[in-house]
Amino acid sequence: xxxxxxxxxxxxxxxxxxxxxxxxxxxxxxxxxxxxxxxxxxxxxxxxxxxxxxxxxxxxxxxxxxxxxxxxxxxxxxxxxxxxxxxxxxxxxxxxxxxxxxxxxxxxxxxxxxxxxxxxxxxxxxxxxxxxxxxxxxxxxxxxxxxxxxxxxxxxxxxxxxxxxxxxxxxxxxxxxxxxxxxxxxxxxxxxxxxxxxxxxxxxxxxxxxxxxxxxxxxxxxxxxxxxxxxxxxxxxxxxxxxxxxxxxxxx
Amino acid sequence: xxxxxxxxxxxxxxxxxxxxxxxxxxxxxxxxxxxxxxxxxxxxxxxxxxxxxxxxxxxxxxxxxxxxxxxxxxxxxxxxxxxxxxxxxxxxxxxxxxxxxxxxxxxxxxxxxxxxxxxxxxxxxxxxxxxxxxxxxxxxxxxxxxxxxxxxxxxxxxxxxxxxxxxxxxxxxxxxxxxxxxxxxxxxxxxxxxxxxxxxxxxxxxxxxxxxxxxxxxxxxxxxxxx
Numbered sequence: 001x002x003x004x005x006x007x008x009x010x011x012x013x014x015x016x017x018x019x020x021x022x023x024x025x026x027x028x029x030x031x032x033x034x035x036x037x038x039x040x041x042x043x044x045x046x047x048x049x050x051x052x053x054x055x056x057x058x059x060x061x062x063x064x065x066x067x068x069x070x071x072x073x074x075x076x077x078x079x080x081x082x083x084x085x086x087x088x089x090x091x092x093x094x095x096x097x098x099x100x101x102x103x104x105x106x107x108x109x110x111x112x113x114x115x116x117x118x119x120x121x122x123x124x125x126x127x128x129x130x131x132x133x134x135x136x137x138x139x140x141x142x143x144x145x146x147x148x149x150x151x152x153x154x155x156x157x158x159x160x161x162x163x164x165x166x167x168x169x170x171x172x173x174x175x176x177x178x179x180x181x182x183x184x185x186x187x188x189x190x191x192x193x194x195x196x197x198x199x200x201x202x203x204x205x206x207x208x209x210x211x212x213x214x215x216x217x218x219x220x221x222x223x224x225x226x227x228x229x230x231x232x233x234x235x236x237x238x239x240x241x242x243x244x245x246x247x248x249x250x251x252x
Numbered sequence: 253x254x255x256x257x258x259x260x261x262x263x264x265x266x267x268x269x270x271x272x273x274x275x276x277x278x279x280x281x282x283x284x285x286x287x288x289x290x291x292x293x294x295x296x297x298x299x300x301x302x303x304x305x306x307x308x309x310x311x312x313x314x315x316x317x318x319x320x321x322x323x324x325x326x327x328x329x330x331x332x333x334x335x336x337x338x339x340x341x342x343x344x345x346x347x348x349x350x351x352x353x354x355x356x357x358x359x360x361x362x363x364x365x366x367x368x369x370x371x372x373x374x375x376x377x378x379x380x381x382x383x384x385x386x387x388x389x390x391x392x393x394x395x396x397x398x399x400x401x402x403x404x405x406x407x408x409x410x411x412x413x414x415x416x417x418x419x420x421x422x423x424x425x426x427x428x429x430x431x432x433x434x435x436x437x438x439x440x441x442x443x444x445x446x447x448x449x450x451x452x453x454x455x456x457x458x459x460x461x462x463x464x465x466x467x468x469x470x471x472x473x474x475x476x477x478x479x
Contacts, residue, residue, distance in 0.1 A: 062444075063442050065444070066441060066442055066444055069444070129337060129338060130338075130342060130424075135425060135439070135442075137439065137442070137443045138442045138443060162426075163342045163424030163425070163426060164425035164426070165424070166425070166438075166442075174319075174341075174424065177319050177320060177323045177325070177341075178324040178325055178329075178338075178339070179319060179322070179323040179324070179339045179341040179424075180339075180424075181338070
């Protein structure tokens, strides 16, 4: 009996050590893969300012949306599109008036080989064996890539060469390992890399990638989650986004 | 709208991949199992451990290494350059290589167990009757190990059908080439197309149950027959 008593004390002590001081609130944020690097910096800045803890999960917007409909423990959803946050609101998974555009993404055709990408001509000539895009059904950057190829009338010709990453991060990994010579990724993924060759896809070839954030029902009563949403609207977050090549809704 | 026709290509591709992988594994795995069962080498358990690695490694580790191994910077890219390609990733052949590695322990282990189970006696008897080692292997060892070989084949086939992580990482989701059943299901779930996801998932469930049940009945019958 005595031994069990000590065990209980020990377990309570462990639990206390794990949960830590009660003041810091932890929030879970689902982040579209293209926003990974910017989200990390924004979260760090937010943590420094407020003392709260932000746990970021990265994946495709579709994957997160599916998980959110199945009661995933996220308080905030940073999607790569507007459609899914809108749907989350319509279907009652998110707080109605919380939705706003936090960033406008830009599409880049990128290769790690300095000679491969020269511009739209690269796509028209098609002198490559594999071109990587994100799964257009699951990732908005993939849909924008398809839109671009269709606008240039090269989609049908290139289709046999397309390989799909499950999200934009995996797409980048296909190109970065050289398995695909080139591919469509987010500007934010390559902006800090000087090597390779790139073409910033002309904005008139695809509809603007407006990325919306939404406060989920799980975060409705959570002060830290609301504060994070506000921080995302603020100048510090905007500066970080600009550094990673994102536009703002006004500038587009 | 869902057309049943679009469900068939991933199923066919998966069955092809599993059939080819199983055949290759029986050809490659049987000698390995034989060596593991008969060798007296001190380091043979180290080889056995390497073969068994995919049992415990996350598929992401295998997928990550394969992506580099098959790519232009690895031996796969060198091999592919012979026919003018630059990578073995995103190809059916690449998936076969991945599946052979990934399903290897499921084939080798039961066959090795079968070889070990009948001991030295039958082979010694064959030797006294002047059977050559090759003859003894084909006319004594292989028939005696039949239950193990069949178990290995069924397990290898089923495990390849159920493969997901490795294919996700090296496949590139190409319809008819690398978009296997598990990837198709993943796609449907991600895009909230519950109906085809349900059809394929339920099919997998029934298939897997049948495989395991068949295997258990098979083992029971073979054991009763005294083999």
